[in-house]
Amino acid sequence: MISTIAHLDHPIAAPVSEVHLERLLTRAKLSAGARILDLGCGEAAWTLRALELYPDATADGVDISAQGLAAAAKDAEARGLSDRIRLHETPAVDFPLAEPYDLVLCVGATHAFGGLAATMDAVRRHLRPGGLALVGDAFWERPPTPEALTKLGAASDDYADLAGTVATVEGAGFRVVYGHTSELTEWDEYEWSWTGSLTRWALDHPGPKGEAALAVSLEHRDMWLNGYRGIFGFVTFLLRGTG
Template structure:
């Protein structure tokens, strides 16, 4: 029997990140010549692999709890000739011993380090070498969501789930960083990501409306679509390139 499709089958990055922005990020991060790269909540590690390809002497470590994503990351590393320079580890990032590194990637994964963002930022400061960089991808409210909007987002969504962009940058500064570069995902990037996330599922549902798992799959897809169309233009994602402040 035909199984439902993978929900991430059309995604390159598990987040609103275009090829143009990814290329610019890799150029900037590789330009600092990192020798070691640590990817927190790496998933398939696509951005880490691109940084490693751009810095031939660097080694990388990706940490995640999803064995399927990690396996796909290892396959991608092998296909690009990077196997000898990268590790994909199935383990928690909380209290990880795999630092400090010259470049730490934490894109949409601060919760893997700590429940509260200030604590996650403090952990990131301890994971990066002096003179290194942290790429933080973190959500922020573009405007405060209404109570009605919050009920249509993720379960238990609250206005306190994210700060505004100025407050997010201030939190990074208080944790011991200076923001070298501040940029935010565009609406086009969000729409491409969210559409690609569901695209294979939507096609499958259209072609298999009577499949035994269709009702469950349809409910999940409808719930996700309703959520992202609600937070569209309300929830933003910042990409902050952070420089650790040297100890005095």
């Protein structure tokens, strides 16, 4: 529920603007009848836009959040896309292998597989030979301070710098054909929206639930402003398999 509320004003569950989301999807240049898989789709913002850009594509979205998938289904119906997307409430790591996909997405959900390297292995298993992947993950924009690591509950080796992140995805059998490094303004828009949506909801719902939502918002804002702002980066790669 917290995540759903936090993303009310920024349904893209990553520090990526709509403009850059569309640019990344357009660069995929999918062929007619493409099959798309979104692992950890949330409310399926990426996949629904992909279906609009590629009118004969079909997609599967996978997530463990019933609320996120319900929001995705509602949005798909409103946009006339319900007949082209199937939504699956299951852990992404358990989604069965079937006919391979032309594009596999995993943006901001690499934790579902235990990290970036394991995510790339999973993506490759679902991808047709020479297919495309769209993968987004965090990296260290600059070396993290002890304060930032404490706020994040992270260790310095949990993430690499940008060069190291590129090396990880390419070491898994892919080549980067395009990418987008989120700008500070995108991060700020995402974080202000995330914390602001929760705060507004909390003020509109006085009582224990509102107090809990406000506490999460304030804790997250402190972690961002007094911890990782300008230190934590986010990059989204468009990748082509080399196998």
